[in-house]
Amino acid sequence: MTEEFEPKIVAFLCKWCSSAGSDLAGVSRMEYPSNVIPIQVLCSGSVSPLYILSAFNKGADGVLVSGCHPGDCHYIKGNYYSRRRIALLKELLNFIGLEPERFKMSWVSAAEGTKYTEVIKEFVDELKPLGAQTKLRRNG
Amino acid sequence: MVALEDLKQEAKNVLEGGTVKYIIGYKKPAVGFMAVPAFFHKPEDLDALVWDPTCVHNLVLFLKDEKKKKLGQKEPDERPVGIVVKGCDSRAVNVLLQENYIDRENVYILGVSCGKTGMVDLKKVRKYFKGKIISQIDFNENESFTVTTTEGKVEVPAADIFAVRCTECITASPVIHDVLLGGDSVRTPENPFGSLEEMESKSQGQKWDFWQEQLTKCIRCYACRSICPMCYCDECVVDTINFAVYPDTPAEEKAQKIKWVEKSPTTSENFIYHMVRAIHLAGRCVDCAECERACPMDIPLRFLNKKLEKESKKLFDYDVGYDTEIPSLISSFRDEDPEDFIR
Ligand code: SF4
Ligand code: SF4
Ligand code: FES
Numbered sequence: 001m002t003e004e005f006e007p008k009i010v011a012f013l014c015k016w017c018s019s020a021g022s023d024l025a026g027v028s029r030m031e032y033p034s035n036v037i038p039i040q041v042l043c044s045g046s047v048s049p050l051y052i053l054s055a056f057n058k059g060a061d062g063v064l065v066s067g068c069h070p071g072d073c074h075y076i077k078g079n080y081y082s083r084r085r086i087a088l089l090k091e092l093l094n095f096i097g098l099e100p101e102r103f104k105m106s107w108v109s110a111a112e113g114t115k116y117t118e119v120i121k122e123f124v125d126e127l128k129p130l131g132a133q134t135k136l137r138r139n140g
Numbered sequence: 141m142v143a144l145e146d147l148k149q150e151a152k153n154v155l156e157g158g159t160v161k162y163i164i165g166y167k168k169p170a171v172g173f174m175a176v177p178a179f180f181h182k183p184e185d186l187d188a189l190v191w192d193p194t195c196v197h198n199l200v201l202f203l204k205d206e207k208k209k210k211l212g213q214k215e216p217d218e219r220p221v222g223i224v225v226k227g228c229d230s231r232a233v234n235v236l237l238q239e240n241y242i243d244r245e246n247v248y249i250l251g252v253s254c255g256k257t258g259m260v261d262l263k264k265v266r267k268y269f270k271g272k273i274i275s276q277i278d279f280n281e282n283e284s285f286t287v288t289t290t291e292g293k294v295e296v297p298a299a300d301i302f303a304v305r306c307t308e309c310i311t312a313s314p315v316i317h318d319v320l321l322g323g324d325s326v327r328t329p330e331n332p333f334g335s336l337e338e339m340e341s342k343s344q345g346q347k348w349d350f351w352q353e354q355l356t357k358c359i360r361c362y363a364c365r366s367i368c369p370m371c372y373c374d375e376c377v378v379d380t381i382n383f384a385v386y387p388d389t390p391a392e393e394k395a396q397k398i399k400w401v402e403k404s405p406t407t408s409e410n411f412i413y414h415m416v417r418a419i420h421l422a423g424r425c426v427d428c429a430e431c432e433r434a435c436p437m438d439i440p441l442r443f444l445n446k447k448l449e450k451e452s453k454k455l456f457d458y459d460v461g462y463d464t465e466i467p468s469l470i471s472s473f474r475d476e477d478p479e480d481f482i483r
Contacts, residue, residue, distance in 0.1 A: 049416070049419045081470070092418055093415070095447045096411070138406075
């Protein structure tokens, strides 16, 4: 029997909401797939498109950017800037033929441990049939 | 239509009067027929000034050099530089003004209108006139060009040898200028993003195959970056060599500089470079298509930039290079920005 493909997800989580949300999921012992490599950032607005490209370049099968809900950003406006930037990058990656399912954004608050686990579960389910991401991955 | 004599006269007036320190314009090339950039320091030099459908260069590029030169001078000449700009080029001036890269008093803008047509595409011209020796191409009042070859003059419908970007151009006359020659030319192209449609209708696999083939060709000469008037950063993120390294910079520190992109022109690294380039030009690219023209490997770079121009318009209703007072695309947002893609 062949082993099932386990996608590797790089998740940029803002410190004040999404990262705290993932902590809540952890301390509440909620079950969710262990495919995520979390990277804590100060704000979703601090995620440069280059971080995302670089994650794909270094072997991520999927990339998630997650921040506070609109209106809740610790730095007031960071997630609005992020929303715009990510929309553009999404369109661009779609245009060059990367599967759009590989790149996601979510709003997860510090209280939404459950939502965080759902987002990850869904993401893993979507990524599995796609197999490994080789398009943007650096060889060797 | 612009009368060349009028343009020369306007240029002479400001150069003679000392209003400008020099003028950046176009002249005939030493070989071939495509005009080349030229710097006019003396009024009498201006006899060589030309304006025709081969003036493809976006001269705004040279405002970067001017700025860098001035920064290195103790007592720089503060007079403005005169510059000949087309519609697209004028929007590049506007973006530089919007980003406070230059000041309005740094430039004296001699705006020229493309009228009903625009610039020729050299590749199309060569194909159309296989082997014939061309000496001159001129604008006409209608949608055609007059091409002079050794066999005489012929009128060619613009559509046959016209640059694609010009068929999608909305403002074929400068949106900012000190003098405007040739009058206003606002156009309503049927489909300002038409050239993208074929690509957009492809499947993800087909898109990938296309871009993989194209971007694998890239040799990372960075001609596309060098020629772009918007690529003015002193340190480019893809080029770690540019990061400030001093004689006393310790080895550990050098080793710690993040190398986002490898220098080797392999497919994956080329993709990262081109994605970064496209994203950094989102809301800034004026579709002068100079990058595509400069590319020695014939990579259709314009598509990437045009796609983001289209999305900026569609998603954020943002137009590039019209208003110098608004914040730039990436440093602003609206409450109603779409978020249906966010979980
Ligand atoms: S000009 Fe062409 S070959 Fe040179 S770096 Fe740009 S895309 Fe690559
Ligand atoms: S990216 Fe290309 S088309 Fe856009 S402004 Fe730069 S050189 Fe011109
Ligand atoms: S702090 Fe969470 S998105 Fe800005």
